[in-house]
Amino acid sequence: MKQSLQLRTSQHLALTPQLQQSIRLLQLSTLELHQELEQILTDNPLLERMDDALDNSVRLLADGAISNTQSSGISEGGEHQGESTPASGDTDPGFEFQELSPHTDTSIAGESDWSFDDVARTGKTPDDEDARPQLEAHETTLREHLLEQIRVTARTVRDRGLLELLTDALDEHGYLEEPLEEIHARIPEELEVDLEELSIALTLLQSLDPAGVGARSPSECLALQIRRMPKVAFVTRKMALRIVEECLQLFAQRDFNKIKKALDCDDEDLREAQAIIRQCNPHPGSEFAGDVSDYVVPDVIVKYSKNGWQVLLNHDVMPKLRVNAMYANALKQAKGEVSLTSQLQEAKWLIKNMRQRFDTILRVAQAIVERQRNFFSHGAVAMRPLVLREIADTLGLHESTISRVTTQKYMLTPHGMFELKYFFGSHVATETGGEASSTAIRALIKQLIGAEDPKTPLSDSKIADMLAEQGMVVARRTVAKYREVLRIPPVNLRKSL
Structure with a gap:
């Protein structure tokens, strides 16, 4: 076969690094975007952000004194002080880095139609309560809540030890899922604790607050709460206990006809018992779970x-992003630092792609x-x-x-x-x-x-x-x-x- 050279023309789409970054920024969520941005700011010294989340926070000096200056560099008269304000990150190749006046717009885009500083932020004086960072209060766990009651309730050190042992075996909902026999088997024999003594300790634990804690099943949990409810008629309490102990599955399926037939009651008795059962909490330990709510910030x-x-x-x-003026001016004077030149271009790309994303x-x-x-x-x-x-x-x-x-x-x-x-x-x-x-x-x-x-x-x-x-x-x-x-x-x- 004779070999020959041929020329062919074709078109194909090439994803440049700038286009790849643009696509990646577009598909990120708000949380992921800020995480990505923090990593980029760490890697690229030519890029900096103007919106500091700690602007209104109290800052401590090395000697422990409170600093009166804020990171935004704004004095009491409203003028910038300290370092000169760097120029905004313009994406134009012929952009020159100049010092800006205190009132110059330093938004991410650097253009008149794209200013991110439209929303004015109200300043706070150090005397304002909201100006100081608020510390989140410690949330009491279910174990801490029970141990505090045990210290007052338990008469002897032995009783306190057994109650603490059962408390450690509770799950996050307040249930004792592990059988008493297995808990008893873990206790050293030299302590001479029998199963009946452990059962008495469980009864004492079930008398603590919240009602229903220490139950071994949903039926027992509801029964414990119904027995402790005040101002409930005897007939209604008895009917509610029979429902949760004998017909809880039918009650969950709302098969009221079978319940009335099994308990020989009418609609009125069943309705009153149902109202009592609905006041119970099937997960008594849930109020101490301390689940943090997830908040969504709109775009x-x-x-x-x-x-x-x-x-x-x-x-x-x-x-709010901009190119660091100090590094940019140093690069302009050096005229030959390849690494800084590439980082400058990356900073420009990021600012442009961020503007395009929004x-x-x-x-x-x-x-x-x-x-x-x-x-x-x-x-x-x-x-x-x-x-x-x-x-x-x-x-x-x-x-x-x-x-x-x-x-x-x-x-x-x-x-x-x-x-x-x-x-x-x-x-x-x-x-x-x-x-x-x-x-x-x-x-x-x-x-x-x-x-x-x-x-x-x-x-x-x-x-x-x-x-x-x-x-x-x-x-x-x-x-x-x-x-x-x-x-x-x-x-x-x-x-x-």
Whole structure:
């Protein structure tokens, strides 16, 4: 075979480092973005941020004295002091680093139409209580709460030791899941502790606060609480105890007919006993769990004004970046430091990509609000079908870009906090030939179930028929799927006396 040389021309897409960074920043959530930014600031000395989270915090000097100066470098007269203010990170290749006046805008973009300093931050004097960092109070655990009672209740050191042993065996909900026999087997024989003595210690533990602690089953937990409830009629207390001890499974399934037959009672007696049982807490130790709530910070905020619905970026999640003027001027004089030159270019890229990220989020949010105006005016029942391609075609972006923008990005609206993906949903055909959003159908299902008679709750088939009367053709299994998404129990668990 004869060898030859041939020239061929072809086109292909090459992901430059700048484009790769832009895509990565776009798909990060707010929390991940700030974590990524902290790492970049550590690696690149030419990049710095102007929004210091400790600006209003009290700072201690090396000798323990309180510093009156704040990291923002603003004096009492409102003028900057200390180092000169560096220039903002302009992305123009011909950008020159100059000292700026105290009132010069030093936002991330360095452009007049992109200022992140629009929201004024109110200054706080050292005399203000809010100006000092607040320390979080120590949360008492279930074990600490019980040990404090044991120190007062236990008469002897031996009793205290047994109670502390049982306390250490409790789970986070206050249950004693390990059998007493196994706990007794771990006790050294030379202490001469028999099983009956350990059982007496458990009875003493179950008398402590909160009521129901030390129970070995949900039935025992509820029974302990019912026995300690004040001002309960004897007949009602006895009926409630029989239900939790003999028919708890039927009670959980709301099979009231079988309960009335097994206990030989009427609706009134069962209703009074049910009211007593519902006052009990099946997890008595949950109030000491100390679970920290997860808070979501919105990326965009939707407000209503005289011109209609307005979309604003949340300035609190937008980092304020700039190029360090001292390093930049040193680099300008050196004219040959390759490593610093590359870091300068990386800093410019980051500032540009950060600006582009928030600009894209704002454009997508505005397009969503424009198409879902009925939702913001009337609620979820007015949601219209929307797909990613519709927004992508409108903004001239790729569908994958819209997917990245709407993932883990949140919008604060008058109806609550929603992920941007919430506004996209499939459609269901109507009898008139139109389309209804699956989100609107779920909202209708929730409204129908919320307005139902608790004694005769609506079945999935009945809900499907009621939706059909409104022109929405929805199968029974679809209603069941939407109901499970809404975390609404089935019809037998929604029934009450």
